[in-house]
Amino acid sequence: MVKKLAKVSQKECVACGCCMKVCPRKAISIPRGVYAVIDPKLCVGCGMCAKTCPADVISMISREAEA
Amino acid sequence: MKKKTHWYDWLWIASGLYLILGFVNILFAWLGLICFITPLLISVIRGNKAYCNKYCGRGQLFSLLGEKLHLSRNKPIPAWIRSKWFRYGFLTFFMIMFFNMLYVTWLVFAGSSSLQETVTLLWTFRLPWQWAYTDGMVTPWAAQFAFGFYSVMLTSTALGILTMAMFKPRSWCVYCPMGTMTQLICKAKNRGEG
Numbered sequence A: 001m002v003k004k005l006a007k008v009s010q011k012e013c014v015a016c017g018c019c020m021k022v023c024p025r026k027a028i029s030i031p032r033g034v035y036a037v038i039d040p041k042l043c044v045g046c047g048m049c050a051k052t053c054p055a056d057v058i059s060m061i062s063r064e065a066e067a
Numbered sequence B: 001m002k003k004k005t006h007w008y009d010w011l012w013i014a015s016g017l018y019l020i021l022g023f024v025n026i027l028f029a030w031l032g033l034i035c036f037i038t039p040l041l042i043s044v045i046r047g048n049k050a051y052c053n054k055y056c057g058r059g060q061l062f063s064l065l066g067e068k069l070h071l072s073r074n075k076p077i078p079a080w081i082r083s084k085w086f087r088y089g090f091l092t093f094f095m096i097m098f099f100n101m102l103y104v105t106w107l108v109f110a111g112s113s114s115l116q117e118t119v120t121l122l123w124t125f126r127l128p129w130q131w132a133y134t135d136g137m138v139t140p141w142a143a144q145f146a147f148g149f150y151s152v153m154l155t156s157t158a159l160g161i162l163t164m165a166m167f168k169p170r171s172w173c174v175y176c177p178m179g180t181m182t183q184l185i186c187k188a189k190n191r192g193e194g
């Protein structure tokens, strides 16, 4: 059971795409060049994106909190 | 899990080569226009930041230095660097300095100023660079532009390396004027779309 989920603070995201490049599940896209969007169905909560994000705007939240 | 490598994952080589070529012959600096025009065209036409997200070799270079060579402290970036006023402020400052560079080029073109064979680092320090140019290779203004443009590229690389080492590898991308500008274009283009 996956407990964690990555969440982007869209207001502060600079749309650089570093998170997109490291995500092993291809769960991240930046469809309009403004902020990153995470697909909760694909995210496995590994935290790679949060670790790489140069702006530090991704936080790992618990799935329960999301639901 | 091994990730698939795309052709564009090698563009860091081009970015590295660009910096080296500027030491050999300053006229190669003109090629840097590609890194200005491509991201702008992509954001204006497609309304996305595919340049940053996929192709930018400079971003890849910082990743490489920081991650593969472990040159980065990997610390969180101070919040003020990612704040809007700093990012937009830096973009404004960068543009002013860019137009100033174009003005200097124009002065040489108009004949009211002579060619300065120097590269200016951080808009302040003039480095002698005459070895990379032989008088008369091209018309003086074209050489002046090359010196000026290379100054812009070297300065942003220096800042990028500094923040790569201090914070996360691609910290430069947080305040990169090109990245900020293309994000603004995307914002304007996609306004009103959910």
Ligand code: SF4
Residues within 6 Å of the ligand: A008, A012, A013, A014, A015, A016, A017, A018, A019, A020, A030, A035, A036, A052, A053, A054, A055, A056, A057, A058
């Ligand atoms: S790495 Fe961070 S700043 Fe860059 S696109 Fe992803 S969430 Fe946004």
Ligand code: SF4
Residues within 6 Å of the ligand: A005, A006, A022, A023, A024, A025, A026, A027, A028, A038, A042, A043, A044, A045, A046, A047, A048, A049, A050
């Ligand atoms: S936590 Fe892992 S799987 Fe989820 S979006 Fe980030 S990198 Fe991808």
Ligand code: SF4
Residues within 6 Å of the ligand: A016, B039, B051, B052, B053, B056, B057, B058, B059, B172, B173, B174, B176, B177, B178, B179, B180
């Ligand atoms: S923000 Fe600047 S350095 Fe980073 S990927 Fe975009 S253009 Fe390249």
